[in-house]
Amino acid sequence: MTHSFENIRYTISGKIARLHLNRPEHHNALNRKMVKEIILFFQMVNKTNEILLVIVQGTGESFCAGADLRWMQASVNLDEQENLAETRMLAKMFEAIRTCRPIVIALAHGNVYGGGNGLFAACDLAYCTSGSSFSLSETRIGLVAATIAPYLLVRVRPSKVKELIFTANRFNGTDAEKLGLADGSFDSFEVMENHVHQQISAILKGGPKSVIESKKLINQLSFEAFKPETLNSLSEILAQTRISEEAQKGMLSFIEKKR
Numbered sequence: 001m002t003h004s005f006e007n008i009r010y011t012i013s014g015k016i017a018r019l020h021l022n023r024p025e026h027h028n029a030l031n032r033k034m035v036k037e038i039i040l041f042f043q044m045v046n047k048t049n050e051i052l053l054v055i056v057q058g059t060g061e062s063f064c065a066g067a068d069l070r071w072m073q074a075s076v077n078l079d080e081q082e083n084l085a086e087t088r089m090l091a092k093m094f095e096a097i098r099t100c101r102p103i104v105i106a107l108a109h110g111n112v113y114g115g116g117n118g119l120f121a122a123c124d125l126a127y128c129t130s131g132s133s134f135s136l137s138e139t140r141i142g143l144v145a146a147t148i149a150p151y152l153l154v155r156v157r158p159s160k161v162k163e164l165i166f167t168a169n170r171f172n173g174t175d176a177e178k179l180g181l182a183d184g185s186f187d188s189f190e191v192m193e194n195h196v197h198q199q200i201s202a203i204l205k206g207g208p209k210s211v212i213e214s215k216k217l218i219n220q221l222s223f224e225a226f227k228p229e230t231l232n233s234l235s236e237i238l239a240q241t242r243i244s245e246e247a248q249k250g251m252l253s254f255i256e257k258k259r
Helices: 031-047 069-077 080-098 117-122 149-155 160-165 172-181 191-206 207-223 229-242 244-253
Strands: 001-005 008-013 016-021 053-058 103-108 111-113 127-128 134-135 184-188
Touching: 008 031, 008 184, 031 244, 053 191, 069 117, 069 184, 069 244, 103 191, 103 207, 111 117, 117 127, 117 184, 127 191, 134 172, 134 244, 149 160, 149 229, 160 229, 172 184, 184 191, 207 229
Parallel strands: 016 053, 053 103, 103 127, 111 134, 127 184
Antiparallel strands: 001 008, 008 016
């Protein structure tokens, strides 16, 4: 059975839940409502003990094209506390994925830009098609890749994260696998799904409690980058950046298709 919110839909079949980001006309760019709905979904999953695995994917042509720039741009009209509350909500979404009790697996295709990389990297296992297009595009529009940085650094060595953020260059799924951002890249979505089904079968052969406890242990060992005070400071950086003159001009230029 399929359940729908305004910007996401999901199905639950036995031990497996499947979440579809569902703003295909916007390449599944994140807006305020979508972020809230994703948080609510993972809160629900955490309370459903029968669910052991969550698959995250995008509808339409892309996985997730990052944050909706019209949403980001509108932050200039918020007061300081409202602006900070929104960036903290974004950070909370990434943490809801990372700390979710079940194992979370991303299946990416099409565009994976900006915050879409954070959503992808926050998952326990992350796969993509070789033709996917990745970019840490924040600096091109005057933003800072703040709330997604800890998730990138768990997967990719710091010097490469710097290069990707400084240049904002695009790279494909094959490159994402070489960098460690993706756990595998595949010629087609169908081939990727077949691989994931094999991985799921292998995971389900293990003791459910031991798999879940193993995830908790690994998360605890990499806790330093995810301290609440660290995540709060990153939210503050993003909040300050997105209302800056440089970011406002950059987002407007992108929306209007100017350099």
